Amino acid sequence: xxxxxxxxxxxxxxxxxxxxxxxxxxxxxxxxxxxxxxxxxxxxxxxxxxxxxxxxxxxxxxxxxxxxxxxxxxxxxxxxxxxxxxxxxxxxxxxxxxxxxxxxxxxxxxxxxxxxxxxxxxxxxxxxxxxxxxxxxxxxxxxxxxxxxxxxxxxxxxxxxxxxxxxxxxxxxxxxxxxxxxxxxxxxxxxxxxxxxxxxxxxxxxxxxxxxxxxxxxxxxxxxxxxxxxxxxxxxxxxxxxxxxxxxxxxxxxxxxxxxxxxxxxxxxxxxxxxxxxxxxxxxxxxxxxxxxxxxxxxxxxxxxxxxxxxxxxxxxxxxxxxxxxxxxxxxxxx
Amino acid sequence: xxxxxxxxxxxxxxxxxxxxxxxxxxxxxxxxxxxxxxxxxxxxxxxxxxxxxxxxxxxxxxxxxxxxxxxxxxxxxxxxxxxxxxxxxxxxxxxxxxxxxxxxxxxxxxxxxxxxxxxxxxxxxxxxxxxxxxxxxxxxxxxxxxxxxxxxxxxxxxxxxxxxxxxxxxxxxxxxxxxxxxxxxxxxxxxxxxxxxxxxxxxxxxxxxxxxxxxxxxxxxxxxxxxxxxxxxxxxxxxxxxxxxxxxxxxxxxxxxxxxxxxxxxxxxxxxxxxxxxxxxxxxxxxxxxxxxxxxxxxxxxxxxxxxxxxxxxxxxxxxxxxxxxxxxxxxxxx
Numbered sequence: 166x167x168x169x170x171x172x173x174x175x176x177x178x179x180x181x182x183x184x185x186x187x188x189x190x191x192x193x194x195x196x197x198x199x200x201x202x203x204x205x206x207x208x209x210x211x212x213x214x215x216x217x218x219x220x221x222x223x224x225x226x227x228x229x230x231x232x233x234x235x236x237x238x239x240x241x242x243x244x245x246x247x248x249x250x251x252x253x254x255x256x257x258x259x260x261x262x263x264x265x266x267x268x269x270x271x272x273x274x275x276x277x278x279x280x281x282x283x284x285x286x287x288x289x290x291x292x293x294x295x296x297x298x299x300x301x302x303x304x305x306x307x308x309x310x311x312x313x314x315x316x317x318x319x320x321x322x323x324x325x326x327x328x329x330x331x332x333x334x335x336x337x338x339x340x341x342x343x344x345x346x347x348x349x350x351x352x353x354x355x356x357x358x359x360x361x362x363x364x365x366x367x368x369x370x371x372x373x374x375x376x377x378x379x380x381x382x383x384x385x386x387x388x389x390x391x392x393x394x395x396x397x398x399x400x401x402x403x404x405x406x407x408x409x410x411x412x413x414x415x416x417x418x419x420x421x422x423x424x425x426x427x428x429x430x431x432x433x434x435x436x437x438x439x440x441x442x443x444x445x446x447x448x449x450x451x452x453x454x455x456x457x458x459x460x461x462x463x464x465x466x467x468x469x470x471x472x473x474x475x476x477x478x479x480x481x482x483x484x485x486x487x488x489x490x491x492x493x494x495x496x497x498x499x500x
Numbered sequence: 501x502x503x504x505x506x507x508x509x510x511x512x513x514x515x516x517x518x519x520x521x522x523x524x525x526x527x528x529x530x531x532x533x534x535x536x537x538x539x540x541x542x543x544x545x546x547x548x549x550x551x552x553x554x555x556x557x558x559x560x561x562x563x564x565x566x567x568x569x570x571x572x573x574x575x576x577x578x579x580x581x582x583x584x585x586x587x588x589x590x591x592x593x594x595x596x597x598x599x600x601x602x603x604x605x606x607x608x609x610x611x612x613x614x615x616x617x618x619x620x621x622x623x624x625x626x627x628x629x630x631x632x633x634x635x636x637x638x639x640x641x642x643x644x645x646x647x648x649x650x651x652x653x654x655x656x657x658x659x660x661x662x663x664x665x666x667x668x669x670x671x672x673x674x675x676x677x678x679x680x681x682x683x684x685x686x687x688x689x690x691x692x693x694x695x696x697x698x699x700x701x702x703x704x705x706x707x708x709x710x711x712x713x714x715x716x717x718x719x720x721x722x723x724x725x726x727x728x729x730x731x732x733x734x735x736x737x738x739x740x741x742x743x744x745x746x747x748x749x750x751x752x753x754x755x756x757x758x759x760x761x762x763x764x765x766x767x768x769x770x771x772x773x774x775x776x777x778x779x780x781x782x783x784x785x786x787x788x789x790x791x792x793x794x795x796x797x798x799x800x801x802x803x804x805x806x807x808x809x810x811x812x813x814x815x816x817x818x819x820x821x822x823x824x825x826x827x828x829x830x831x832x833x834x835x
Contacts, residue, residue: 183802187665314803319659324651328831329824330522349783448684450795450809453788460785467518467820468649474785474807485802489664496663 169196172256179484185213255283263290283309292392309486315475335464342457343377379408380440387438504531507591514819520548533575590618598625618644627727644821650810670799677792678712714743722773
C-alpha cells in the first residue's frame with residue numbers, strides 16, 4: 166500500500182518513524198508535502214529514515230537524489246499526480262474553516278485515494294460533507310483526531326456501534342491533556358501560573374495557551390464526537406464552552422476536602438455538547454485521570470458505562486493512531 | 501449462522517434474550533443442553549422467547565412440541581449430531597479440571613463447529629490444548645470470560661496485538677467485582693461482615709464467598725490473561741494469591757487518610773501472575789474504580805498505559821460478550 170503525507174511535523178515524522186521501524190508492514194511513503202519545507206514524490210517509495218534525516222536538517226531538499234524523484238510539487242498537484250492509495254492529512258488543524266485540508270481530501274477522493282486524518286479541522290467542521298465526497302468508494306479514518314492513538318473510535322464507533330449494534334447514548338471525556346495537567350498540578354499545590362509555566366516547559370502547552378485553557382481545543386473534539394456518533398454538526402456558538410482559567414487554588418482545595426476533583430469535562434449527547442470544569446466524586450472513573458492523560462466514557466444501554474483511559478498526545482502515540490487507520494484500510498481492501 | 505448453547509443459566513438465557521430482541525442478526529439457536537433441566541434440538545431454530553418461557557417454568561420439557569423437535573439428547577450427543585456452526589459453552593466454570601467443558605469443545609471441533617466460551621475453565625487451565633484441537637480450521641473466542649462484555653480481548657488481543665502489532669508487556673486489573681464492591685463499601689464506613697452481607701443480598705457474592713474473597717476467581721482470570729497474552733500456562737500453586745479477608749477497616753481508613761485506596765489487584769507479566777490487595781494512589785486509574793466495576797490496564801511500549809473500565813458481570817453484560825464473539829466469527833466466515 167502506497168501512502169502520501171500532507172504535513173511532515175510531529176505526527177508525519179512519527180508515522181515515518183513507525184514505518185521505518187516496521188518495514189514488514191508493506192506500507193510505503195511515496196509522497197510528502199509540507200507548507201514551507203519542500204515536498205517530495207517518488208513512486209518507488211521514499212526512505213523513512215532519509216525523510217527524517219532531511220527534515221531534521223531543515224528542508225526536504227536535503228533528501229538525496231534518486232531516479233524518478235520529483236521535488237517541490239505543490240500539495241494539490243502532488244495529491245492529483247501521485248500513485249498513492251491513501252492520503253494522510255497531518256498538517257496543523259484549522260478550526261475556523263477546516264481548510265486547506267478539506268480541499269485536499271476532496272482532491273484525494275477525486276484522484277482515487279482513501280483518506281486518513283490526524284488533522285481535526287475537516288472532521289470537526291465538515292464531517293457530513295467529507296463523508297459525502299468520499300461516498301461508498303473511499304474510506305475515511307480519523308482515529309488520531311481524538312485521544313491520539315488511544316483507540317476511542319475503534320472502540321466506540323467500530324466495536325460498539327458498527328460491529329455489535331450497541332448504541333452509545335452519551336459521551337463524557339477529559340480530552341485536553343494540557344488542562345488536565347494544569348488541574349492535576351494545582352491539586353498538588355501549585356498555583357495556576359506556575360502549573361501553566363510547567364506545562365509549557367514540558368511541551369504540553371503552546372506559548373499562547375488560549376485554545377487549551379479556554380476550552381476550544383476540547384470543543385473541537387466535542388464537535389468531532391458529535392459528528393461521528395450522533396450525526397450532529399455543531400457550530401461553536403451552539404456549545405457552552407468554559408475553560409479552566411477561572412478555577413482557583415481555593416476551588417481545588419475545597420474539592421479535595423470533599424473527596425472530589427476538578428476536571429475539564431467534554432459532554433456530548435445527541436442534543437448537543439458542552440465543555441466545562443466540573444467537580445467529580447472520586448468514585449467517577451474520570452476523577453482519577455491525572456497528568457496529561459485523556460479519558461472517555463461511553464454510556465451504553467447494554468453494558469452501562471465503559472471508560473477508556475490513555476495518552477491524548479505525543480509523537481509516537483498520535484502516529485500509532487494514524488498507523489492503526491492505515492492498517493484498518495489495508496484490511497478493508499483485502500491486502 | 502446456527503448456534504447451540506451448552507448451559508442455559510444466567511449467561512445462556514442472556515444470549516437468548518439478546519437474540520430474541522435482535523432477530524435481524526441471522527443467528528439462530530438450534531440446540532440447548534442443560535445439566536438437569538433437559539435439552540432441545542430443532543434444526544429449523546428454536547424460539548428464544550419460548551426457550552426463556554420454558555426454562556423460567558423450571559424445565560425445557562415445557563417447550564412446545566414442533567415437527568422435528570428432539571428432546572433430552574445428552575450434551576455430547578447434541579454436539580455431535582447438531583447441524584450448528586458454533587457451540588457456545590456457557591455452563592458453570594470448573595477451575596479444577598476445566599471439565600466437562602474441555603471435552604465438549606473437542607467434540608465441537610471434531611464435528612465441525614467453532615467455539616465461543618463464557619466458561620472460564622478450559623481457557624484458564626488448558627488454553628494451548630484447546631487451541632491445538634481447534635487448529636487453523638476452527639475459531640475459538642472467550643471475550644466474556646474476563647470482564648463480561650467489556651471488551652478486554654477485543655481491545656488488548658485483537659486491536660493492539662493482532663491488528664496493530666503493538667505488544668503488551670504487562671497487565672494489571674481489578675477483575676473481581678464482589679471484592680471491589682466490598683472494599684468500596686468498607687471505604688464508606690461498613691465493616692467487612694456488613695459489606696459482604698450486602699454484596700450477597702445484591703447477588704454479587706455467592707452464599708459461599710470463598711472463591712471471590714480469597715482471590716481464586718481473580719486468579720482464574722489471571723491464568724486466562726497469562727495464556728492469551730503471554731502463552732504461559734500457569735498453575736495455581738505457581739501464583740501468589742491473597743484475598744481481601746485480612747483487610748481491616750483500620751487499613752482502609754489509613755489508606756484513605758494518605759489519599760490512597762485498597763484494591764484487589766491482578767498482575768500478569770510474561771514471567772508469572774499474582775493476586776493481592778494493594779494500596780494505590782488516587783492518581784492511578786485503577787484507584788477510582790468503585791463498586792462492582794472491573795478494570796484492566798495494558799502497558800504498551802508505544803502508547804504507554806491504556807486502561808479499560810466497565811462492567812465485570814451481569815446477565816446482559818456477559819451475554820453481550822458472547823454475542824460480540826458470535827458476530828466476530830460471523831464476520832470471519834464472511835457471512
